Amino acid sequence: MLYDYLIVGAGLFGSVFAYEANKRGKKCLVIDKRDHIGGNIYTENVEGINVHKYGAHIFHTNSQEIWDYVNQFAEFNRYTNSPVANYHGEIYNLPFNMNTFNKLWGVATPDEAKEKINEQRKSANITSPTNLEEQAISLVGTDIYEKLIKGYTEKQWGRSAKELPAFIIKRLPVRFTYDNNYFNDRFQGIPVGGYTGIIEQLLEGIDIQLNTDFFENRNELMDSADKIVYTGMIDQYFDYKYGELEYRSLAFKTRIEDTANFQGNAVVNYTDSETPYTRIIEHKHFEFGTQEKTVITEEYPREWKKGDEPYYPINDEKNNQIYRKYKDLADKEINIIFGGRLATYKYYDMHQVIGAALQSVKKEFD
Numbered sequence: 065m066l067y068d069y070l071i072v073g074a075g076l077f078g079s080v081f082a083y084e085a086n087k088r089g090k091k092c093l094v095i096d097k098r099d100h101i102g103g104n105i106y107t108e109n110v111e112g113i114n115v116h117k118y119g120a121h122i123f124h125t126n127s128q129e130i131w132d133y134v135n136q137f138a139e140f141n142r143y144t145n146s147p148v149a150n151y152h153g154e155i156y157n158l159p160f161n162m163n164t165f166n167k168l169w170g171v172a173t174p175d176e177a178k179e180k181i182n183e184q185r186k187s188a189n190i191t192s193p194t195n196l197e198e199q200a201i202s203l204v205g206t207d208i209y210e211k212l213i214k215g216y217t218e219k220q221w222g223r224s225a226k227e228l229p230a231f232i233i234k235r236l237p238v239r240f241t242y243d244n245n246y247f248n249d250r251f252q253g254i255p256v257g258g259y260t261g262i263i264e265q266l267l268e269g270i271d272i273q274l275n276t277d278f279f280e281n282r283n284e285l286m287d288s289a290d291k292i293v294y295t296g297m298i299d300q301y302f303d304y305k306y307g308e309l310e311y312r313s314l315a316f317k318t319r320i321e322d323t324a325n326f327q328g329n330a331v332v333n334y335t336d337s338e339t340p341y342t343r344i345i346e347h348k349h350f351e352f353g354t355q356e357k358t359v360i361t362e363e364y365p366r367e368w369k370k371g372d373e374p375y376y377p378i379n380d381e382k383n384n385q386i387y388r389k390y391k392d393l394a395d396k397e398i399n400i401i402f403g404g405r406l407a408t409y410k411y412y413d414m415h416q417v418i419g420a421a422l423q424s425v426k427k428e429f430d
């Protein structure tokens with residue numbers, strides 16, 4: 065055997081595993097079907113700006129251990145995620161907090177805001193919500209729902225909120241302080257210079273083959289290593305024998321604008337129904353950029369079909385059942401580790417992927 069490990073996928077999971085295996089003297093080959101490393105956290109430099117090619121990525125974690133781990137590979141800036149919502153030109157702070165309530169109703173104190181929300185919840189008189197609309201109104205009242213949730217959610221799922229199940233929204237973060245920080249985690253930031261640099265460091269000194277699809281050369285690739293770490297789609301690995309798992313997809317339209325500051329914030333959500341995209345990302349603001357031009361990306365939610373980029377797993381009962389069957393098969397495989405968001409059919413934030421990869425490393429080597 066040429067290699068101890070063949071690692072399918074140069075995303076965060078595959079790269080952390082490769083780094084740790086390499087550190088322990090194991091010889092690894094990392095392959096990816098894309099023409100670049102990094103998977104979905106890949107950033108590329110355009111006009112001196114690090115562009116988040118697969119959507120906005122903000123690192124956040126509560127774990128000191130994960131924070132220390134990732135800080136070995138990059139310096140993180142003080143970026144704090146404070147998105148704003150644009151509803152027909154009216155601007156509101158997110159997540160829903162006292163700034164939002166003040167703008168909506170002119171209220172100044174938490175008691176006034178609570179009273180307003182309770183008033184609206186009561187007059188809606190919804191005791192057992194049967195769909196997402198009723199669920200949202202029963203949690204935060206009509207104004208917040210109409211202006212800040214309805215249009216955005218319907219675009220996200222491509223369906224009316226009345227047709228969406230209530231369980232999609234279990235709770236809605238409502239904060240009765242003037243705090244626009246989206247995350248509650250202890251640590252957050254953006255790696256100075258972008259995310260690709262982190263992956264470059266993780267994969268330093270390790271053999272990499274890009275533009276290499278595992279399924280186009282499966283037997284030969286499998287013969288090249290003792291063990292495989294697989295981070296691609298789990299249903300594809302088993303030839304879709306129990307059917308296809310479903311996803312939501314996204315389309316990104318990126319362009320350079322000849323202005324230094326297009327929207328004044330990294331993330332602006334468009335919460336009306338008419339604007340076809342859900343948000344615009346202005347990448348330079350992640351790193352407090354002062355370049356002459358700017359790069360912006362409009363994000364359009366899309367139905368997913370086989371061959372499209374699978375972004376968000378649809379973890380409803382039907383798909384979860386199919387996944388469990390694949391998982392049973394995966395558990396019986398010897399010498400193959402299934403990891404990362406696609407092989408476990410799970411939405412993972414970056415800190416969770418790092419945690420999961422380190423768990424696999426522990427299981428494999430300790």
Ligand code: FDA
Binds near residue numbers: 095
């Ligand atoms: P990832 O998909 O990155 O890597 C898998 C790799 O395997 C890919 O490069 C793929 O090309 C390759 N591959 C698949 N099949 C293959 C095959 N057959 N042959 C060869 N290669 C193959 N997280 C967070 O913490 N903060 C945030 O703000 C965001 N934002 C965000 C926005 C959007 C739009 C999405 C979709 C996701 C986020 N995330 C996030 C989540 C983050 O993107 C995620 O945690 C990691 O990218 C997952 O890393 P993986 O290695 O699991 O998958």
